[in-house]
Amino acid sequence: MKPYLLNKLKEIECELSDYRPQIYASIKKVAKNGLSREIAFYIVLDGEIENISEVIADELNLPVVTTLGSDTIKISGCGEDMVWNTLYHYYKQKFGRSAPAYRSL
Structure with missing residues (x-):
């Protein structure tokens, strides 16, 4: 994973109360x-689509595999x-609370 992506995600986590990325x-x-299933997760950062599957997999101790050219979580x-x-x-796991309700997004 690109180091700048990890830094950017850490910045977003610090600002999570104000900003919730799709x-x-x-x-x-x-x-x-x-x-x-093998699922890939993405967010848009600075106009670029970034794969964050590895970040989520690391937090949940799930295996990462490459499927159809991108990192996925099995x-x-x-x-x-x-x-x-x-x-x-x-x-x-990450924030000590559940995902935000759909209505609050």
Whole structure:
């Protein structure tokens, strides 16, 4: 991961109460049995789309794999929205609170 990206993300975390970046997700691969997915997470920083999958994976101790040319997080589970679940646990782990309600964004 690019060092400037980590620094920028740290700046954003310090300002989180005032600024909440939109996090975008792309499901790159779903296992044939439907029990796991490989998902990439992105944010827009300074007009550039940046992959932050590695940052989220490090915080949640999840494996990072390369799928279709980009870093993705391999997430196991079924029966729920795995993108929402991953972001919920990331916010909870990183900031000690759950993800903001949809209405407050």
